[in-house]
Amino acid sequence: MDRISPGSRTPILAPTRRTALKIGGGLAAGAVLGFPAIVRAQSDAIRIGHLTPRTGFLGALGDYAVLGIQMAAEEINAAGGVLGRRIEVISEDSINPDTAATKAQRMLDRDGAQVLMGEISSASALAISQTAARNKRVFLSTGARSDTLRGRSCNRYMFSIDIPNTMMVNAVGSALLRDGMVKGKGFYTLTADYVFGHDLRRAAKTFFDRNGGMLIGDELVATDVTDFSPYLLKIRQVRPDIVCSNLAGNQVTNLIKQYAEYGLKAPIVGFNLNTADAWAAGSGNLSGIWPTVWYHTLDVPASKAFVATFTKKHGKPPENHAWIEYISLKILAQAMAETKSTDSEALIAYFEKGAEFDILKARKARFRDWDHQLIQEAYPFSVKAKGADKWDLMELGTVVPAPDVAMETLYPTREQNPCSL
């Protein structure tokens, strides 16, 4: 390659095409890898290693998670910390399962993290849980919903906070059954092509089989697909009675927007939706019945207080991942304070003996000792015709299970869940 000195009169000079293409391709590929956050550690604090996706199709959710955990840490520290020590949360972008596992190990070895927390991606949560088990440290899996994660892949160091896929299917299912939308109906599902989606599809299939619904078509959709129009045309060809989303993150938003754009006749329902993805859809695009683990309009005093503080601080209401990270750190702080220890074995013993936690819902939650899932309530919702503001779009259905029914009812039973700790 020859060059012309900067003082040359030739105004424009090009490099060789080959070099430019090679470097360009490399950089474009590198652009998706991202860069780690810079961390500073303090000596006498209790350090928590917090991993959550900040980029990619779950990135928008992860940002709320960080806001939630920060707010919990500030409140705990303002009240004197835990065991007289400050809580220090180290939050990093987990990016993908491999990176998540590497970062988790580094947080334990180098940053002196006592406990690991976080995740939304079930695939990354699985990787972190294995690192946690190897190091014999507690991992609070906050936002991952895969059943397999708490079933076949469970281990005694992992505790799962969010509701499992089975619970989400049952929450929506109860509303569908009420409206006579299952028996004899043909369902067409769109499924996120990774462990979470496969798992959700399995739970959905079980539900259809048990209640006389038919699964007449299914598409596995890669997580980086942004255009659903070819799928929509295909679905229209099959003419199912109900279209059903087993997608995750940005995928759901894209589907909702384009479903409204194409104006297909079949009603759409979904077994997974996070509030941020619903907010991102824009007015008039969302329809159907979906599940949620928590929503900011929930009519519980403690929840309302949390929403008011968060909204005042950030100028927008908390999303369900802000809530779950917030209550998760509070759960951990309670366990550390009660056991007067940050030791993983002591914490496990405390969680397993059925301690109750206020998670800003009508009923308190507790961990199940044999599979370490937090047992809690959930809600189906439909879309509000006219909300008070742009955040207010969910018409919450009745809580499931109903207040007089045992909370464990909709969770996988011992027979259904192959977990052995």
Add this chain to the structure above:
Amino acid sequence: MQIVFLLEQVLNGLVLGGYYLLIALGLSLIFSVGGVVNLAHGAFYALGAYAAITVGEQFGFLTGVVLSPVLVGVLGVLFERFLLRRFYAADPILSLLLTFGLAMVAEQVIRILWGAAPLPASMPPALKGPVIIGDFLFSRYRLMLLGIVAAVLAGVWLLLHRTSFGRVVRAGMQRPDMVAALGIRLQPYMTTIVVLGVGTAALAGALFAPVTVVHPAMGVEIITIAFVVVVIGGLGSFWGVVLAALLVGVVRGVTIHFLPAASEASMYVLMFLVLMFRPRGLLGERIEKFER
């Protein structure tokens, strides 16, 4: 039945291709004339979407779509004048680093200005819904997009092939030294090309905001596809890029129908095949300055 359906998928692929085209066209032009692979091109696309929504909230959807490319075009002038211009004569690694860095800066600026959560966007209710002719169904909005893309394409082609401006630009692609020897400064032309390039990218962002998720990383997502389209089409060729964009769109649509699992890979397989038999891309011209 099957024929109608295939037609739907092909037409759908054309729209998708048109969308890639609006982004890839600018990328190709800037590379052909300036020799710079603009990795920040996706950022202008993202800014186009954000600007359209922000303006649209105040003045309506249409105003947003029209004003957004203009606003981003102004940014393009600053980008070319104060940054890009210094790098035409430099080692390509420098301009790649510059534009790569700029893409990250732009993404963070979007995060700071608009927040990390995706921005909601809807199309006017009048444009929503399908067009149905017999058994044939298509999105009304996308049909309109296809028309807009065709109009933009015709405009750019006329500009490049039927005006004196276009003649200088095309001469500049092939022999910048000769153009300079004739006493013509290429720099103002380059500014115009950059404005045109980032403007069309912004238009794509504005038009697709109601259809796709508007989030800070949307620019990074699209740049790889745009880059693949440019490579398949061949550098310096107007019709090459057009053909490649439409081909990528149609191939993706048809693969999703027959072999869904391969839909994401289809684009790269296509690139592989094309480069194997035509290393300069489908209609890539022999451009002397790139052949050393």
